[in-house]
Every structure is written in structure tokens, then in C-alpha cells.
């Protein structure tokens with residue numbers, strides 16, 4: 033069976049490539065944005081770190097300046113050389129911090145300007161501290177007075193104020209960088225989430241569309257595979273049907289050529305066994321008397337044994353003139369000619385098919401198997417039964433015609449044509465085997481007078497009675513014929529003259545002692561004369577034999593009738 037539905041159109045198929053390209057572009061954009069964002073973050077963090085460095089250097093500059101100032105003050109108050117050494121060593125730190133601060137703020141001119149100012153203030157402060165230390169080494173009292181009146185405090189206040197301004201500016205810068213960094217982070221996050229989300233949605237739709245198409249493809253593949261299997265099955269079924277059709281046609285042709293019923297039955301059995309090997313059974317033929325059907329042929333293995341001989345009343349198919357099928361004890365009633373079922377679950381089935389023509393039963397097909405037959409098998413069996421029935425009718429008709437053409441209807445004996453056809457054959461056969469063959473020519477005496485006295489119908493009855501006597505007395509291999517009129521011929525193969533003479537005498541005696549009942553009147557008995565001829569050598573022809581017998585008959589008539597004359601002996605003595 034081919035797929036019943038046409039392939040459904042895929043409305044979204046056209047959008048697949050754009051969707052794929054869009055999702056790829058989105059993912060690429062997300063990737064680019066992520067790289068850009070990472071670079072921005074790196075740059076931002078550098079600037080933040082830079083700001084912290086600036087802040088650190090501001091603190092370091094102020095702290096180093098304070099260290100210089102406190103160690104110088106401690107030295108001036110205590111004159112301890114360690115404090116003087118500490119003072120001397122802390123000066124470069126303050127100067128280098130101020131210098132680094134100037135360098136660090138080179139990227140920011142306003143801040144750099146302040147840093148340079150701070151450096152100047154640090155240097156001024158260090159110069160003032162150095163002047164006081166110098167003065168203290170020369171004149172400690174004057175140094176104390178100068179320290180109290182010097183501008184040191186003012187210098188330090190300006191320096192710390194300037195450092196505070198720088199600090200605040202740098203912190204503002206830091207805050208601005210933080211804010212920009214966070215803004216970019218949010219933007220990037222939104223971009224990544226949106227881009228990936230959108231790409232995922234598109235990819236999901238794409239996958240769904242591909243999955244649907246894949247599922248449809250699998251369905252189509254399955255349907256196609258099934259269609260192929262169905263096609264193969266139907267092709268092999270068609271092939272089987274064609275083969276069966278051919279076999280049936282051949283069978284029908286062969287049936288036409290069958291010489292007798294047995295041939296037709298054997299051929300039918302062979303055909304069924306050949307076409308449906310799973311079933312077995314037999315063909316019955318109904319006797320002309322219609323009182324008994326006998327097995328004529330068997331085929332396969334009979335699963336349910338049927339009787340060899342059956343009365344038509346034993347079979348429901350013959351009684352009703354219809355198919356009769358049973359399985360186990362179920363369904364239709366079981367025919368009496370079948371062996372009993374093993375129980376309700378007996379799987380074996382039986383089918384009786386009546387052979388009928390023109391409402392007349394001719395025979396029966398009785399089939400059985402392990403499993404019920406398929407519809408195609410049933411049809412085949414019915415077809416065979418129909419053809420066989422027709423063949424039986426034809427053969428019976430042909431047989432009737434043949435018998436009619438070879439037999440005399442009044443006496444039931446063979447006619448002259450049959451005699452002429454068979455005498456030749458029998459004579460040749462006996463001559464080949466060096467065996468004798470005898471011929472009797474029999475004529476009822478004064479039959480004309482009998483006819484004239486009792487009527488033509490009584491004459492017919494006498495002829496029929498003589499035919500019956502001859503039929504009863506001759507052997508199967510003998511040929512008893514009505515030669516014509518009241519004349520009869522009996523061919524006795526493999527019979528010599530002496531035996532033939534005895535048989536002729538028996539016949540003459542039997543006819544001479546028989547009476548005829550016709551229209552409630554008894555006539556006879558009638559006498560007959562018989563001429564006998566026996567083949568002497570292998571050169572004699574049927575005509576010669578008949579002539580000798582006829583001459584002997586003529587002689588028997590001449591000698592007074594009611595006698596047998598041996599033609600060969602008469603010839604010998606003549």
C-alpha cells in the first residue's frame with residue numbers, strides 16, 4: 033500500500049537559514065561584545081589601580097614629609113644622632129614620593145598641576161626643616177625661637193590641604209570610573225543575556241523544526257518501507273494468483289482431454305496437492321444409482337479421516353448442495369462420514385464441497401487441514417469443484433454417447449460396428465500369441481413367424497431376452513454383439529473349437545429353455561441355430577472367420593435348425 037497522504041508542506045523551512053544566520057550573528061555579536069567588555073574591564077581596572085596608586089602616592093608624600101618633619105623636630109629636641117640619621121634618610125623618600133606623584137598624574141593635567149604644586153610645597157617644607165636643623169647645630173636657642181615663629185606650621189597646613197584637594201579629585205575620578213565601569217558591565221550583561229537568549233530561542237526553534245522534519249522523514253521512511261513490503265506481498269500474491277490461474281487453465285484444458293472419470297479425479301487430486309500443499313483429502317464420485325459415493329482419488333495428508341464409501345445422506349454438503357465447513361465441535365453440524373472431533377478446541381477443520389451440475393450431485397471434494405483455509409484457497413477450491421463438476425458431466429455424457437454408439441439399445445449387447453473394430457484386434461492378439469479364437473453366428477429360428485404370430489413388440493422382447501441370455505453366459509473377455517436383425521455374433525478369444533462348441537451348445541440350450549413374458553403373456557421358448565468358426569492359422573482375416581461361421585449357420589438352418597454346426601469341420605469334410 034502506498035503512503036495514503038501526500039507529504040505535508042513545511043511552512044517554516046524557508047526561515048531556517050535566516051534563523052540560523054541570525055542566531056550565528058547574535059552569538060558572534062555576543063562574543064565580540066564580551067571581548068570588548070573584557071578589554072574595557074581590564075582598562076578600567078588599570079585606571080582604578082592607577083587612581084589608587086595616585087592616592088597612595090599622595091598619602092606617601094604627606095606621610096614622608098611628616099616623617100621628615102617629626103624626625104627633624106625630635107633631633108632638635110633631643111639631639112640624638114639616630115634621629116638625625118633618620119631625618120637624613122627620610123628626606124629622599126618624601127622627594128621621590130612627590131616626584132612619583134608628578135609622574136603618575138602626567139595623564140591628567142589639572143591633577144598634574146596640583147602634584148607639581150604639592151612637590152614644590154614639599155620641597156619648600158623640606159628646605160625650611162633643613163634650615164632649622166642647620167640652625168640648631170649652630171645655635172639651638174635661635175633654632176627654637178625660629179621654630180616657634182617659622183612658617184613651618186603654615187607650610188604643612190597648605191601641603192595637607194593641597195593633598196586633600198588632590199585626594200578628593202582622585203576619589204571623584206575613581207567614583208566616575210567605577211560608575212562608567214558598572215554602566216558598561218550592565219550594558220554588556222544585558223547585551224550578552226539578550227543576545228544569547230535570542231540566539232537560544234532561534235536555535236531552539238531551528239532544532240524543533242529540524243526535529244519535526246526528521247520525525248516526518250522517519251514516518252515517511254517507515255511508510256515507504258511498509259509500502260514496499262505491501263507491494264512485495266501484493267506482487268507475490270499476484271504472482272501466486274497468476275500461477276494458480278495458469279494452473280487452473282491448464283487443468284481445465286487437461287480435463288477436456290480426460291478419457292474417463294478416474295483420470296479426471298486423479299488430475300484434480302494432483303492439482304490440489306500441488307496448489308495447496310497444506311491440505312489433504314479425497315475426491316468422491318457418486319455412483320450412477322446415486323446411493324453411494326466412493327473414493328476415487330486422494331491428495332495430501334488427510335487431517336480428518338473420511339469414510340471410503342459414504343451414503344449421500346451422511347454428508348451435509350451433498351444433502352444441501354452447499355459447502356459445509358466445520359472446525360472441532362464448533363459451528364456447523366459434523367458430517368457422519370468424518371471421524372469424530374477431539375473436542376471443541378480441536379483446531380482441525382474440514383470442508384466438504386459438493387460436485388454438482390444442473391442440480392444433480394455428481395461427487396464430493398472432502399478436504400481437511402490443521403488451520404482454516406484462506407479466502408483465496410476457498411475460491412480456488414470452489415473453482416476447481418466447478419470445473420471438475422462440468423468435466424464429470426461431460427465425461428458421463430461422452431460415456432453415455434460412446435455406449436450408445438457401441439451398444440444395441442434393444443439387447444444391450446455391442447453392435448456390429450463394435451464387433452468389426454474389436455474382432456480384428458482380438459484376432460491379431462490371439463494370432464500373435466498362437467492362441468485360437470472362435471466366432472459364433474447365432475440366428476433365432478423362424479423369427480419372422482414369431483413376429484407375425486405374436487407381433488413385432490413380442491419379437492423385440494424375444495430379442496432382448498436372447499441378449500440377456502448371451503450377456504449372462506459369455507465371459508468378460510468375450511464380445512457378444514447383435515449383428516443385425518435377429519442375428520447375433522459372439523467372439524470367444526483364446527477359445528478352441530471344442531470349447532467353443534460346448535459354449536455354443538450351452539447357449540443354444542439356454543435360449544431353447546427360456547420363455548418370454550410380454551404383456552402378461554408367456555411366449556416361447558424359441559430355438560436358435562449357431563454356426564461356429566475357429567481360427568486355424570495366423571493368416572485368417574475377421575471377414576474369413578465371419579464367412580465360415582455364417583456358412584455354418586446357413587448349414588445349421590439347412591440341416592433343420594436348433595443346432596450348432598462347426599464351420600471348420602464342415603469345410604474339412606466337404
Ligand SMILES: Nc1nc2c(ncn2[C@@H]2O[C@H](COP(=O)(O)OP(=O)(O)OP(=O)(O)O)[C@@H](O)[C@H]2O)c(=O)[nH]1
Pocket residue numbers: 475476477478479480481483487488489490491492495516517518589593
Ligand atoms: N421384432 C423385430 N423383428 C425384426 C427385427 N429385425 C428384423 N426383424 C425381423 O426378423 C425377421 C427375419 O426373418 P427371416 O430373415 O426371414 O428369417 P426367419 O423367419 O427367422 O427364418 P429362419 O432364419 O430361416 O429360421 C424379419 O421378419 C424381420 O422383419 C427387430 O429388430 N425386431
